[in-house]
């Protein structure tokens with residue numbers, strides 16, 4: 140064949156498809172500015188990164204890659220190699236998600252941009268940031284055949300961007316559990332890739348945090364759970380490296396004890412061991428999710444030594460926050476924390492009583508409701524209240540429909556006016572229905588509350604700070620657009636709730652299992668196990684606040700539902716608001732309510748006044 144024809148045919152042949160590690164070994168350059176080891180990228184330096192990186196290449200059937208890695212093991216570099224590969228070799232739209240929008244910008248400035256400027260083939264494809272309309276900013280990078288969007292998990296808007304084939308989520312354990320009220324940020328981001336079905340690639344990376352709350356751990360546990368096995372330099376048997384096998388007595392002579400032959404060896408063998416290592420699955424996976432876990436013992440020679448690790452551990456011993464950091468960042472394990480308070484659903488099923496669902500047993504004097512708005516439904520709890528805040532679960536229902544449509548609100552109107560049969564032959568209609576206005580449906584909730592104020596509907600909003608009153612003074616939320624900052628008379632109001640305060644009260648009372656005692660909580664005959672699981676879903680942890688103090692905070696473990704708890708909290712706040720109406724003119728509000736109930740007609744429903752007041756201080760007693 141002549142040279143011309145050969146060249147012509149070579150031109151027609153499609154470019155050889157590279158794996159991510161092949162691409163990085165061929166093209167990636169590390170500058171002295173960005174790396175302690177400048178020069179050509181060598182995957183062989185961190186052999187354990189090859190497989191996770193190659194799972195992200197187009198020829199791998201894997202669609203989700205989970206990296207639960209210790210600090211200083213190179214997970215960031217694996218992600219960088221993938222970003223370079225996408226820009227240069229497999230272009231398509233890509234979404235890069237950091238914990239916050241600011242951290243996304245930092246990631247772009249400190250990691251992505253240096254890599255682009257150091258690597259010639261990337262530099263060619265991305266216009267310099269200074270040229271006008273270059274498509275190169277801190278939140279987006281355009282390149283031939285694709286673009287990279289950089290956002291934060293705290294921005295629902297950023298996560299709702301155009302379809303993206305590649306999704307990369309960085310340090311997912313730092314993500315908020317909820318993206319500005321629109322739900323799980325990882326799920327929101329992954330939705331972007333749905334249209335690409337089997338060709339999509341999702342990367343989740345993080346060092347883990349607290350047990351039960353760690354997103355990366357629950358993702359890893361749901362994967363095929365790969366561990367890196369390396370051969371013992373003495374007997375040759377393969378094993379994964381474990382912290383407890385490290386002989387830590389002499390800091391200057393740290394050795395590893397083989398679990399097979401029991402012989403000791405030092406770190407000098409690590410380079411060879413890593414090169415001969417291989418990932419092994421501990422669990423059968425779904426075939427499209429690959430999970431990798433690596434602790435700090437694998438950190439290559441010259442990065443972070445066993446000696447340094449032992450010294451760090453010795454320093455952290457006895458200091459809870461330092462030990463937690465060590466366990467998370469070095470061992471790549473979650474930290475088991477002592478909960479300040481946690482309830483278990485176990486045993487609560489036995490607490491179901493004989494009264495029927497949606498009926499009021501003896502002792503109930505009035506009813507309140509709490510409503511939670513989800514994307515596709517409303518959840519409504521109805522609670523009965525008796526002397527001394529004795530509580531009775533009457534009903535919990537779901538009303539299906541998009542809260543942005545009128546239909547589901549028509550269903551709710553029926554529920555707020557429903558008569559619940561009382562054991563003594565009377566019927567009760569809920570006195571106050573409290574609807575959460577946080578999240579996606581704020582305006583719809585305000586409107587419903589404004590229209591149904593005469594039927595006892597109020598809008599509420601949870602406050603995140605601790606030690607707030609159960610229900611606070613309402614604030615006006617309708618603003619007159621013509622007169623800036625002037626609220627509209629007779630417009631909507633919203634009540635702030637001390638959610639943490641209420642949860643403390645309810646969880647303490649739930650622990651009390653003596654029927655008839657103060658604030659005892661009753662459950663109807665058909666209360667389900669799932670209901671009990673939801674009301675006990677949250678756990679109280681110590682968290683450091685902005686001023687550096689440790690404060691107990693209620694937190695929801697990852698992947699757990701809690702609407703039943705939220706709607707109970709709202710019902711409780713509604714009860715507090717209702718009794719506050721009487722507290723000014725009655726010494727014993729519960730005795731007063733008891734007499735009122737005894738003397739009432741067949742349907743007990745207090746008259747509710749509409750808002751007529753104009754001054755702020757009048758609001759508290761307007762019911």
Ligand SMILES: [Zn+2]
Nearest residue numbers: 371374397400
């Ligand atoms: Zn051995």
